[in-house]
Amino acid sequence: MSNSFWASGALALALLTPNMAGAASDADLADIRDQIRQLKENYEARIQALEQRLKEAEARTTQPAAAAAAPAAPPPAPVAAAPTPASATAAGSAAFNPAISAVLQGTYGNFSQDPNKYALSGFAPSGDIAPGKRGFSLGESELAISASVDDKFYGNLIVSLTPENTLSVEEAYGLYTGAGNGLAPKFGRFFSGLGYLNDQHQHVWDFVDAPLVYQAFLGGQYDVDGVQLKWLAPTDQFLEFGGELGSGEGFPGTSQNKNGIGSGIAYVHTGGDIGASNSWRAGLSYLQTRARNRDYSQTDIHGNDAQVGFSGSSRLAVADFVWKYAPNGNAQDTNFKLQAEYFWRRENGDFTYDRDASLGFTNTSNYGARQSGFYVQGVYQFMPTWRVGARYDYLIPGNVDYGTNAAYLVNPSFHPQRATVMLDWTPSEFSRFRLQFAQAKLREGITDNEFFVQYILTLGAHGAHKY
Amino acid sequence: MKSHLQWLCAVLLAGWLLPASAALSVFATVPEWGALVEELGGDKVKIYTATNALQDPHHVEAKPSLIARARGADLVVATGAELEIGWLPLVLQQAGNPKVQPGKPGYFEAATFVTLLDKPTRLDRADGDVHAAGDPHLQTDPRNIAKVAAPLAARLAELDPENAAVYQSRYKAFAERWTAAIANWDKQAAPLRGVPIVVQHKAFTYLIAWVGLKEVATLEPKPGVEPTTSHLGEVLATLQRTPAKMVLRAAYQSDRASQWIAERAKINAVTLPFTVGGTEQAKDLYGLFDDTIARLLKGAQ
Numbered sequence: 001m002s003n004s005f006w007a008s009g010a011l012a013l014a015l016l017t018p019n020m021a022g023a024a025s026d027a028d029l030a031d032i033r034d035q036i037r038q039l040k041e042n043y044e045a046r047i048q049a050l051e052q053r054l055k056e057a058e059a060r061t062t063q064p065a066a067a068a069a070a071p072a073a074p075p076p077a078p079v080a081a082a083p084t085p086a087s088a089t090a091a092g093s094a095a096f097n098p099a100i101s102a103v104l105q106g107t108y109g110n111f112s113q114d115p116n117k118y119a120l121s122g123f124a125p126s127g128d129i130a131p132g133k134r135g136f137s138l139g140e141s142e143l144a145i146s147a148s149v150d151d152k153f154y155g156n157l158i159v160s161l162t163p164e165n166t167l168s169v170e171e172a173y174g175l176y177t178g179a180g181n182g183l184a185p186k187f188g189r190f191f192s193g194l195g196y197l198n199d200q201h202q203h204v205w206d207f208v209d210a211p212l213v214y215q216a217f218l219g220g221q222y223d224v225d226g227v228q229l230k231w232l233a234p235t236d237q238f239l240e241f242g243g244e245l246g247s248g249e250g251f252p253g254t255s256q257n258k259n260g261i262g263s264g265i266a267y268v269h270t271g272g273d274i275g276a277s278n279s280w281r282a283g284l285s286y287l288q289t290r291a292r293n294r295d296y297s298q299t300d301i302h303g304n305d306a307q308v309g310f311s312g313s314s315r316l317a318v319a320d321f322v323w324k325y326a327p328n329g330n331a332q333d334t335n336f337k338l339q340a341e342y343f344w345r346r347e348n349g350d351f352t353y354d355r356d357a358s359l360g361f362t363n364t365s366n367y368g369a370r371q372s373g374f375y376v377q378g379v380y381q382f383m384p385t386w387r388v389g390a391r392y393d394y395l396i397p398g399n400v401d402y403g404t405n406a407a408y409l410v411n412p413s414f415h416p417q418r419a420t421v422m423l424d425w426t427p428s429e430f431s432r433f434r435l436q437f438a439q440a441k442l443r444e445g446i447t448d449n450e451f452f453v454q455y456i457l458t459l460g461a462h463g464a465h466k467y
Numbered sequence: 468m469k470s471h472l473q474w475l476c477a478v479l480l481a482g483w484l485l486p487a488s489a490a491l492s493v494f495a496t497v498p499e500w501g502a503l504v505e506e507l508g509g510d511k512v513k514i515y516t517a518t519n520a521l522q523d524p525h526h527v528e529a530k531p532s533l534i535a536r537a538r539g540a541d542l543v544v545a546t547g548a549e550l551e552i553g554w555l556p557l558v559l560q561q562a563g564n565p566k567v568q569p570g571k572p573g574y575f576e577a578a579t580f581v582t583l584l585d586k587p588t589r590l591d592r593a594d595g596d597v598h599a600a601g602d603p604h605l606q607t608d609p610r611n612i613a614k615v616a617a618p619l620a621a622r623l624a625e626l627d628p629e630n631a632a633v634y635q636s637r638y639k640a641f642a643e644r645w646t647a648a649i650a651n652w653d654k655q656a657a658p659l660r661g662v663p664i665v666v667q668h669k670a671f672t673y674l675i676a677w678v679g680l681k682e683v684a685t686l687e688p689k690p691g692v693e694p695t696t697s698h699l700g701e702v703l704a705t706l707q708r709t710p711a712k713m714v715l716r717a718a719y720q721s722d723r724a725s726q727w728i729a730e731r732a733k734i735n736a737v738t739l740p741f742t743v744g745g746t747e748q749a750k751d752l753y754g755l756f757d758d759t760i761a762r763l764l765k766g767a768q
Contacts, residue, residue, distance in 0.1 A: 154560070175560070177560070177565060177568065178565050179563065179565070180563065180564065180565045180566075181563065182538050182562070182563035182564070183563050184560075184561065184563045230561075230563070231563070232534065232535065232538045232561070232562065232563050234538060234539055235535065236532075236535055236536065236539075237535060238531030238532060238534055238535035239535070240534075269531070270531070271530075271531030271532070272531060272532045272535070273530065273532045276519055276521075279528075279530045279531065279532060280531075281531050324528070328519065328521035328522065329518070329519060329521070329522045330521050330522045330523055330526075330719055331523075331526055331528070332523040332526050332719075332720075332721070333721050384693045384721070385693060427692075428592075428595075428596070428691070428692065429526075429553070429596075430592060459592070462549070462552050462553065464529060464552070464553050464554055464555075464556050464557035465528070465529070465553070465557075466529060466557065467528055467529050467530055467531060
């Protein structure tokens with residue numbers, strides 16, 4: 001230190017005093033040259049030492065930033081060969097932009113029955129469950145935005161743009177990521193974790209439309225406005241418990257205009273692997289909610305369309321199971337997926353016949369119904385990018401006790417059912433084209449042959465699919 | 468009924484409160500990092516490897532078993548560079564384990580310690596399954612393993628300070644043995660320099676750069692896009708102008724396309740282990756490169 005300090009001092013002095021240097025003798029000059037040489041050697045040695053230290057740091061560092069600086073170390077590297085580290089690419093105000101993706105969909109439909117008269121015989125109409133329009137139609141376009149909010153929260157917004165140019169919020173929730181201990185609290189609007197298919201978005205389904213049990217018992221899909229708490233047990237076997245409290249506005253419940261909680265959901269899911277080739281998941285779920293004046297139109301014993309309404313409690317239990325097979329766990333070439341869900345529903349309360357008194361026989365009576373249904377489906381990828389699938393749906397109208405309304409309404413006995421086959425082509429993770437044919441017997445004596453062509457395109461951020 | 472409930476609660480509570488195990492629990496996304504942690508940690512670590520060598524690392528599902536294992540992990544060792552983008556974020560999100568989230572010491576990404584090759588100049592899915600940060604298959608060059616080993620050992624020591632000395636000494640022993648092994652592989656692989664080859668998927672960029680092979684063509688028309696007959700025809704035409712010695716594929720890939728081209732172009736079809744466990748000989752990291760070089764030398768004959 002001190003040597004180089006004095007040497008640099010001498011050098012500076014020599015440079016600043018040209019007159020003195022000019023007057024200096026040859027011996028002085030030689031002395032200065034010698035000092036300069038020493039200085040040079042000194043700095044060269046220090047630079048070498050620094051380079052050595054940099055190399056060591058490069059090998060030992062645990063900081064990505066240090067590794068990012070390393071490629072810049074050899075100065076003569078040509079620009080094209082010097083790769084930019086990933087960490088250096090995100091910069092500016094755009095660096096915090098959330099992940100954005102969009103799903104574009106459309107179908108061509110051919111129905112032998114009028115899709116506007118779509119109904120499940122013996123089951124209360126549950127909202128927008130029609131299979132779609134005849135001919136060409138645009139499906140729901142989906143826009144998803146997600147990112148970490150801060151060090152504690154993660155946010156996700158998924159809006160659906162309908163072909164009728166309306167906008168609906170499918171999911172908009174915050175997730176508390178800092179809880180730990182396997183806890184994952186979620187709040188906002190989200191698809192309930194009950195069953196298997198419920199929390200999967202429509203564009204990842206294996207068929208164009210939802211299973212009949214979802215249509216009959218949940219109006220397609222059960223969305224919760226409320227809070228969710230999931231707890232993952234600390235075991236090697238996947239064991240997850242979940243609970244949800246919500247507004248209860250979605251079918252089978254109705255808007256209740258009251259303080260407190262409108263719906264409660266509890267479920268348990270478990271799953272694991274069997275060898276490298278098999279994985280599975282199974283679950284049990286329970287939903288309890290209330291309906292108030294759940295009104296709809298029903299054909300009575302005389303063939304009249306009567307306004308009827310139900311008020312009371314609705315309880316639903318779901319058992320779900322999915323098994324996936326891929327040779328050695330490699331699903332790329334061939335794989336198989338088997339999935340089944342069974343739904344039971346029990347409703348108790350008051351049932352009013354002829355609510356608008358248009359038939360002049362308004363009557364309210366006690367009501368009790370136990371109904372159930374299931375679907376089972378298998379999808380087989382027989383070669384890369386190509387899959388075939390088959391699905392069978394069956395609804396059991398069960399035992400409906402109309403009380404004194406039995407004078408006007410007939411106990412349903414018809415079992416709606418549907419058989420579906422599909423073939424799809426998935427040229428990449430981001431596009432899928434599907435052909436689907438279904439024979440649906442949903443009303444007594446009426447068979448609907450439904451044919452679909454569907455496309456699904458995903459663009460933007462690379463999403464991850466749920467199991 | 469009540470006593471059953473109490474019993475269940477007690478079991479669950481016990482499971483929650485008791486530490487899962489004294490050893491550091493490591494979740495490795497791919498076999499090479501599982502094997503490296505094994506070298507560095509020995510019996511001080513409990514390793515779960517999420518995928519096997521016969522699985523396509525690009526297409527893994529967020530299976531229940533993976534979520535359950537990520538829940539109890541002290542350290543997640545991933546490749547990064549978007550290799551696991553289709554499943555790991557979902558697994559980590561559902562695991563309810565803040566220790567192993569990206570940015571935390573419990574999350575280790577190998578790609579940040581290696582200079583990645585083939586960084587695309589243009590990001591467009593029209594170019595296939597491109598990785599914005601560069602080619603993530605960095606484990607096919609043993610020098611990259613060495614680059615990852617040092618920070619990984621430091622991370623193990625950071626998370627498990629009690630055994631820091633063990634990790635440090637195991638790292639030293641590994642680094643010495645590994646450096647010697649690389650020198651040996653370099654010598655063995657000398658005849659491979661400049662040998663023209665065809666690859667099925669762009670999975671061997673780092674191997675090719677290390678050994679000095681010459682990539683003439685790729686069977687996939689775009690990364691991650693299945694080979695088409697028309698593209699294979701073009702590759703065949705290319706091979707008639709610029710002949711290659713062999714066609715390489717990773718053990719996890721289907722052999723149809725490479726067999727097709729091997730038969731018609733009359734070249735050798737070589738299956739490389741790609742990672743630990745990809746072939747019977749690739750039992751550990753040393754076996755991985757011993758076998759890779761041996762298979763390449765055989766194919767080049």
